[in-house]
Amino acid sequence: MAIPILRAAMISHPQSQPIIHSISAILETSKRRNTVVFSSSSSSELNPVIRSEVSFSVGTCLIPHPKKVDRGGEDAFFVSNYNGGVIAVADGVSGWAEEDVDPSLFPREFMANASDFVGDDEVNYDPQILIRKAHAATSSTGSATVIIAMLEKNGTLKIANVGDCGLRVIRNGRVIFSTSPQEHYFDCPFQLSSERVGQTYLDAAVSNVELIEGDTIVMGSDGLFDNVFDHEIIQTFVIYKDVAETAKALANLASSHAKDSKFDSPYSLEARSRGFDAPLWKKILGMKLTGGKLDDITVIVGQVVSS
Structure with a gap:
């Protein structure tokens, strides 16, 4: 995420079994199926309704820039x-690299801390x-956009998002819910920081x-949603049924689009809508601002x- 660092001069326990990833490989997938317990309720003694609890079956994939x-x-991510x-x-x-700070340290520590506090009574x-x-609890210098989603066994999904990581809910072949990115201006999203x-969490x-x-x-960093349209996500779900395979396919699709200078990506469409365009000489030749956005790509698919 090559975006500005927000500074004053700019616009303004562990009962879980987590998987925490700070990936050093180009591709890594994982799949977890959770153990849940049956529960039952009855609308009347004569007409009992058996209702099963729900959980996530999860597949993940990360492709670095x-x-x-x-x-x-x-x-960084955790499951x-x-x-x-x-x-x-x-x-x-990634703007922290200009300050000789490793931009990966803050998100990795943040995810590790979040995984530790999942079962905390105060949470x-x-x-x-x-x-x-x-x-x-995060002491590393840096900043990050963050999204966390927590599924109750009764089916309620609770989401908190700061910045431009995103989430889509797909039902019967269509998107029924999507998060909206938070930003100060184009390419500068809200971010949690050491500064x-x-x-803060209030935002x-x-x-x-x-x-x-x-x-x-489908949850992901902006590397996914800047390069893949919602209809492409839905089409991928038609082809792949396994969550791990789906996550990998979506990450590969985002990576392919990101490297394609001719692909009219969600990112390039948004850039043009904000007044950015190709240089004049290209416009004279009938060309326009196109292409994907090279970035780290994280995809989590949960069924x-x-x-």
């Missing part, structure tokens, strides 16, 4: 099977409070979505299952 493969990129399941992504701000399964506690100037966009068995969610 081509120039950051040796360092594993600057994204936990606590309660119905917890998934989270943090995207480090009480609230992603916004989890962001607060993880942020307060006093920056956003998080908070949402609750009621999920049902068979729903699928709602009952057991």
Whole structure:
């Protein structure tokens, strides 16, 4: 994420079993199926209704920026099977490299802290409070955009998002919910930081979505959503049924689009809508600003299952 660092001069325990990733390989996938317990309720003694609890079956994939493969990129994420399941992504701000600071340190420590606090009594399964506690515990210099989603066993998905990482909920072949990016201006999203100037958990966009068995969610850093349209995400789900394969396919698609200078990506469309365009000589030749955006790409796919 090559975006400015927010400074004063600019616009303004562990009961979980987490998977925390600071990836050094080009591609890495994982798949976890959670153990859940049956619960039952009855509308009347004569007409009992058996209702199963739900959880996530999760697949993940991370592809670092081509120039950051040796360092594993600057994204970090974790997956936990606590309660119905917890998934989270943090995207480090690469502008810190200009200050001789490793941009990957802050998001990695933040995700490690968040995973530690998942079962904390004070968090009480609230992603916004989890962001607060993880942020307060992170001592590394840097900043990151962050999204955390926590699934209750009754099907309620709680989401807290600061910046431009994103999440989509897909049901019956269409997107029924999507997060909106938060930004100060184009290419400068809200970010949690080690600096006093920056956003806090109070700035998080908070949402609750009621999920049902068979729903699928896609969470990712902006490396995914800057390069892949929602209709392409849906088409990928038609082709791949396994969550790990789907996550890998989406990450590969985003990587392919990011390297294609002729692809009219979500990022280039947004840039043109904000007044950015190709140089005049290219416009004279009938050319326009196109292309994907090279970046770290993190994808988490979660399917709602009952057991």
